[in-house]
Amino acid sequence: MSTSRAVRLDSFGGPEVLDVRRVPAPHVGPGQIRVRVTAAGLNPMDWIITADAGTATRFGLSLPTGFGTDYAGVVEQVGDGVTGFAPGDRVFGGALSRAVADLVVVDAAGGAAASEAHHTPDGVDDRTAATLTIAGRTATAALAVVQAGQGDTMLIGGAAGGVGVFAVQLARLAGVRVIGTGSVASSDFLRGLGAEPVVYGDGLADRVRALAPGGVTAAIDLYGTETVHAARELGVPDARICTIAAQVDGVKPANGADAAPGALEEIARLVAAGQLRVPIAASFPIEQIRAAVELQAGRHVHGKVVIDL
Numbered sequence: 001m002s003t004s005r006a007v008r009l010d011s012f013g014g015p016e017v018l019d020v021r022r023v024p025a026p027h028v029g030p031g032q033i034r035v036r037v038t039a040a041g042l043n044p045m046d047w048i049i050t051a052d053a054g055t056a057t058r059f060g061l062s063l064p065t066g067f068g069t070d071y072a073g074v075v076e077q078v079g080d081g082v083t084g085f086a087p088g089d090r091v092f093g094g095a096l097s098r099a100v101a102d103l104v105v106v107d108a109a110g111g112a113a114a115s116e117a118h119h120t121p122d123g124v125d126d127r128t129a130a131t132l133t134i135a136g137r138t139a140t141a142a143l144a145v146v147q148a149g150q151g152d153t154m155l156i157g158g159a160a161g162g163v164g165v166f167a168v169q170l171a172r173l174a175g176v177r178v179i180g181t182g183s184v185a186s187s188d189f190l191r192g193l194g195a196e197p198v199v200y201g202d203g204l205a206d207r208v209r210a211l212a213p214g215g216v217t218a219a220i221d222l223y224g225t226e227t228v229h230a231a232r233e234l235g236v237p238d239a240r241i242c243t244i245a246a247q248v249d250g251v252k253p254a255n256g257a258d259a260a261p262g263a264l265e266e267i268a269r270l271v272a273a274g275q276l277r278v279p280i281a282a283s284f285p286i287e288q289i290r291a292a293v294e295l296q297a298g299r300h301v302h303g304k305v306v307i308d309l
Contacts, residue, residue, distance in 0.1 A: 001025075005309075006101035007067040007289050012053050015293040018067060020286055026105040028079035033108050033117060035091055039130035039283075040099040040307040041070035042296045043162060044245070050097065061097055067289070068100035068307070072120060072129035082108040090120040092129035092268070100289060100307050118265060121272040128271060128278045131162070131304040136267040137256030138244055139166035143174070145242040145254045146218040150175035153212050155219040155234070157227025159195050160186040160302045163244060164222050166267070168193045169276045176218075179211055181227060189279070189302045200226060205233040221246065223299070279303030 002025040009017050028034045046068050049059045056065070072092035075085050085091070085108055095104040096114035110116025120129045142163075148154050148171050159168050159180025171178050172194040180195035181204065187197040198207050208216060208230060218240040219231035225246045232241070238250040247253060270276035281303035284292040289307060296305040 004102035005286060006098075006103075007286065008064050009050055009067060010064050012050055012056055012063070014047070014051065015290040015297070017050075018289050018293060020289060023101075025103055028077045028105055030080040031082060031108055032079040032105050033075050033082060033085050033091075034077040034103055034105050035071065035073040035117065036076045037071045037073040037099065037102060037104055037309050038126040039072050039309065040068045040101075041072075041127075041131035041133075041135075042068060042292060042305045042307065043070060043134045044297070044299070045069065045134060046097070047293055047297050059096065066098040066101060068098070069094045069096050069114075070130050070133045070135075071095055071099040071104055072126040073104075073309075075117075076103070078108070084108065085117065085119075090126070090129075091117040092120050092126075092132060093117040094133040100286060100309075102309055118268065121268050123272040123274075124268055127280055127283065127306050127308070129268070130306055131278050131280070132267055132271070133264060134256055135162045135304070136166050136264055137259040138163045138254065139170055140260065140263040140267070141254040141256060141258035142167060142220045142222070142242045142244055143170055144258070144260065145252050146220060146240045148174060148176045148218050152217045153177040153179065153215065155179050155181070155198075155208055155216050155227055155231055155236075156195065157181045157200065157219070157221040157230075158223030159193070159197075160189055161222060161299065162301075162304050165193060165279055165303055166276070167220060167222065168195045170267075173270070173275060177212075179208055179216070181223075183300070186302055205230040208234060220244075280306055282306075283308050285309075 093116040190197040221227035
């Protein structure tokens with residue numbers, strides 16, 4: 001029986017429960033493709049859903065389970081009835097809590113990040129492609145909630161994080177003026193994305209007011225609730241505020257499942273065209289999965305963290 005490497009958890013918890021194991025190589029069924037993974041992008045969602053049994057159950061996970069969702073790689077096998085994919089095709093997509101592995105099997109028809117594949121455009125490297133699925137969809141969905149467009153001034157909380165790098169650039173492409181919260185150390189990084197940086201913490205609303213005396217018209221909180229409260233203080237109506245990591249009465253949350261059909265392909269096209277860039281903050285070999293997750297979970301990374309396989 002052939003085997004391959006995969007990150008496995010025998011118990012739910014933090015980075016300390018992550019181990020690299022030899023596991024039986026997965027086989028394709030009808031309508032499926034097997035992908036040899038070259039890179040897997042990490043997201044906060046990965047360690048949130050495997051932190052405890054209650055959260056894992058809501059996502060349909062049971063022990064033992066894998067880790068990570070975003071992947072990129074090359075099609076190795078195709079199952080009966082598959083059209084549109086062939087061995088050797090470069091692909092990217094999602095494999096819910098299975099992506100940090102040499103091999104993943106996903107549904108060729110796809111459509112949801114739990115099990116999907118998309119052709120990787122020429123001009124997009126695998127590390128970058130492996131960062132697009134969760135963060136790109138989430139950013140698109142959040143921008144759709146607040147309906148940001150030409151003439152808007154938007155406050156984005158947590159703008160230097162994995163979702164933030166997409167939200168800032170997509171908003172700028174739509175003609176939005178973006179003010180992004182971050183640490184003092186992230187200021188130059190945010191300017192490079194096209195945002196005007198503002199330091200988070202006490203007095204945020206006053207600092208934003210000084211930057212935008214004409215007012216703020218929309219807000220997305222990608223971290224918690226601080227940006228929501230600042231936006232309300234600045235007079236932004238709840239209908240034009242969105243969260244992704246917290247629930248606030250009156251404010252609509254967004255997640256990647258809400259993204260419009262074709263959103264991910266459009267993001268990949270923008271990357272290929274050089275109109276959107278994805279900063280890779282760090283990359284690690286699979287054997288260093290614990291260190292990679294510890295870095296990502298610290299929530300001070302500017303950009304994305306990727307596992308190389």
